[in-house]
Amino acid sequence: MKDLVVNKSNGFISFLNKGKSTYPFIEVFLNGKYAGAFSIKKELKIRYPKNEKVSKITISGYYLDSGTHHPIQQTFQLENHESRENNQKPSDFQAGDILVACDNVNGFPYGYMGHTALVVDEDQMIEAVISEPVVRKESISIFTEHHPMYAHFRPKNKELGQKATAYAEHYLQQFKENRKKGLNKPIFYFTANTPLTDEWTYIYCSKLIWLSYHFGAGYTIPNDHLWFSPEDLYTILSHSKDFDLLYKHPDYQFFVDL
Secondary structure (H helix, E strand, O other): OOOEEEEEEOOEEEEEEOOOOEEEEEEEEEOOEEEEEEEEOOEEEEEOOOOOOOOEEEEEEEEEEOOEEEEEEEEEEOOOOOOOOOOOOOOOOOOOOEEEEOOOOOOOOOOOOOEEEEEOOOOEEEEEOOOOOOEEEEEHHHHHHHOOOEEEEEEOOHHHHHHHHHHHHHHHHHHHHHHHOOOOOOEEOOOOOOOOOOOOOEEOHHHHHHHHHHHHHOOOOOOOOOOOOHHHHHHHHHOOOOEEEEEEOOOOOOOOOO
8 A cells, every 4th residue: 555654663564544445454463463453444553662673564455435344454664774784583481381373284275274282382382283192392493493373372360371381291291101001092083073171082273272271270161163263262362351462474364263
């Protein structure tokens, strides 16, 4: 949109609308970091730390023109006289952080299935996957490389995350012991025939997150459908007062409500 002008000055990002269209809903990303959702009629200003070197601004949402809604996604590159650094994803992780991707490595197009994992320390995460071993601990970099279109959530209560992590670690150890004993529990399978509270019959990625917080931290993440999908997890955490959204890929989107 040529009518939308973006500038940076004195600790503010300014959006100046010079046209007749309005922007009832846009999400703003500064250097790939989610800054929030806003609306623009004539002008919008967003404060950012002066020591942060913002060089790329991406907006995603829709604009209203002559009563018709139109999708918009646009990136603005700004000159940064101080430096061209810091155009990176957040790199700090802590126990209890939740990563939710809208893409998937198993042939599904992005926006339809997704994947999720629980961070257990600054370098590693635990996930449930379709291949053996179905419950595993891997490097966080494995997740972010295979699933670049992800969102990064953090519980506001640090102890909550630590307790969820302790459960996930125990679950992983029990899973390994079951395999040594020849017990094929759990099986990786998406089903609505067993309740979420059933720990050992079936497992899938987002169910492992739900179990870890429910049994480990005594925190029950609501579920709006029979099975608990990555899309459900993302939607709920996005509106939760108990979690902060630290990062979201600019192209992040789910197309279906599972």
